[in-house]
Amino acid sequence: MLIKSNQYLQWQEGESLHKARWLSQSNHAPPKDIVIIDDTTTANEAYRLANAGTSMLWRGDYHNARQLIQALQRRIDRAEQRKIEKAAKKAAKAAASSKSTTDSEDLPSLFHKNRLAQSQRSRLLGRLLLQFDANYQLNLRRAPQVSEACVAAFGEMNESCVMAFRDLQGALGAAQWRKKGVPVEALGVSVHPHYGVFAPTRQEYVQLLLDAPLPDNHDIAYDIGIGTGLLAIVLAKRGIKQIIATDLNPRALECAEDNLNRLGISNVQLQQADLYPTEVPAANLIVCNPPWLPAKPSSPLEYAVYDANSAMLRGFLMGAKQRLAKNGEVWLILSDLAEHLKLRTREELLGWFEEAGLTVKYRLDTEPTHGKSQDTSDLLYAARSAEVTSLWCLQ
Template identity: 50%
Template sequence: MSRTDRITDEPLPARWHSESGLPAPRRLVVADDRIGAATAYRLACEGTALLWRGDYQGARRLLRALERRVDRTVPEPAAAPAETFRLQRRFRAHRARVLGRLTVLLEPDHGLSLRRAPDVRAACTAAYGPPTGPRLIPLRELLGVLGAHQWRERGVEVPALGARVHPHYGVFAPVRGEYVDLVARAPLPPVRTAFDLGTGTGVLAAVLARRGAGRVVGTDISPRAWACARDTVHRLGLADRVTVTGPALYPPGRAGLVVCNPPWLPGRPVSTLEQGVYDPSGRMLSAFLAGLPEHLEPAGEGWLILSDLAEHLGLRTRADLLTAIEAAGLRIAGRIDTRPRHPRAADPRDPLHAARAAEVTSLWRLVPR
């Protein structure tokens, strides 16, 4: 480390911004290519943030070196899957805190004034909106912004639509195609109106519209999701049949079909993307079930698309789910199952491999009792 670098408690050089909810650093040290990985790791573990002033590619190399060091501390799997899950979540939170302490300064125009740095302004504007002044952000999150921007430009192929969907930053991408395929092949009754709750990219709303639902209303709590879903239906020529709204879970009125693909794991998300995976105390699942009877038209049905990974991890039982369905005044009219195809389901190195390998995603057809 340079002799001029120093830890300071002075105000940060810009507004702190973290999509993962990391707290603003209380201590900061200016660092460049002269700092060693061991020193940087020690400072990060102690809670000191490093403001990078060196070469951009050097910052990326340092981040990879920090990743290797922190990954040496990954906990061993416990006997119970639920305990392994909790240990992994605790480790991942620790990992995010440590790696998030390598920071960069975005200029007032979202530019990055580092040697060999790419032009990040378009990607940052797409993620954060128009520039509002300098921002201090974790380098790791900036790399996520750049990766998301590439996804948005290239799009994700959705075979059920025969088209590409372009996910926006902070919106869960339809890379797990099994839930889309379930909605694409489930018997669809004639419906004038369908609701897609938690629409995200709008992919399920688009599938329903393509399959013949007369009018589809997609809802979400996220303004980023509203913009993304509206972009999706516009690109697909479905804007006259699909409406996107929020932030309420249910829109006003009733529908012949109500579809919901809630986050499949009860737990607290630590980033905007994790909101598509983790549902604190199963709140969205409970709200969907509780509100379904009063939002269905006569002879209508609800489709609950849900992975059973939580059951294999010991976080929820099948009896819990069936009891919740019954308590909402609903009965099961049918179910379609599919196996996951994502790479983690076949990775034996994953501490949760046994649970992931046994996972089944189901479309539950629910009707009032």
């Protein structure tokens, strides 16, 4: 579960003291300083309260709460834009002094500042709270029915609870993703992400998986970290007879099973495991698309993007050799964005290959197509625009 099940928060409302279960997608602690607000509260006042560390329990119209969130976002964006402009002026001054703004010291600093800004934004927006009755009944004017989406995201709830409006939006958005699915153009199918499972909106690597020549013997393959099941689907469509897929996240295994069943794929065995499966035959092919950036995740969903100290990547590499069948191959799908951000060097990566007893047979590359790689206003544009995603074939 992505929520803490044993935490409650209290607040004073009028003459009464209230208590409710606290739910947090990011596992934030229950807020202690809470005020009651409604339709009469201005966006400026809410922004001031949020910046002061005060959480706000909404008692007004549901759609007005949505508008308030949007107004808070605009104010946060303006404040962040002022910081960007200040940084740009500093960069221009440094350039005039013949100092590069993309040297090994600047890029990691920009990356961490960007992550800090995202975290602060999340905390500010997370200070607008909603209270629900049992079974996620939301008793606000013009409130939609949210019970089904909340049960899918957070599990059954038989008592009153409070969560951030943003967490409710996340649950509702996830319900739409799950219903509509994410088209995978290279395969002509859609995958349906569940709440808490990273949606495959970036799909450059799918064509790499389709283009890579299969090993001569490809009866058995492992998919390490299955997520939505996309890699396993590609392997199945390429004719792999038996696929053994793992994930530590039970939500991912449930999501993958759902997607495999939707497509009538029956030759994938799912196993909850930290990296490698147990009590299975050696693999002719091991495929993994690990988190690409060596940084500490700040929420459960970020585990698909950030890998503190490259622990998963290194663990995957160190365990591969002993699980490969004779003449077997490892297909590692990895972006080099960490290298452009100076968070990891190519020499370190190649050193880990060598340490794991693996050599590079070949590498297939593709350039990014996502929007951030084209956004010149992004502080990390220099790194994002240079990014290359590779399929490393190791043996």
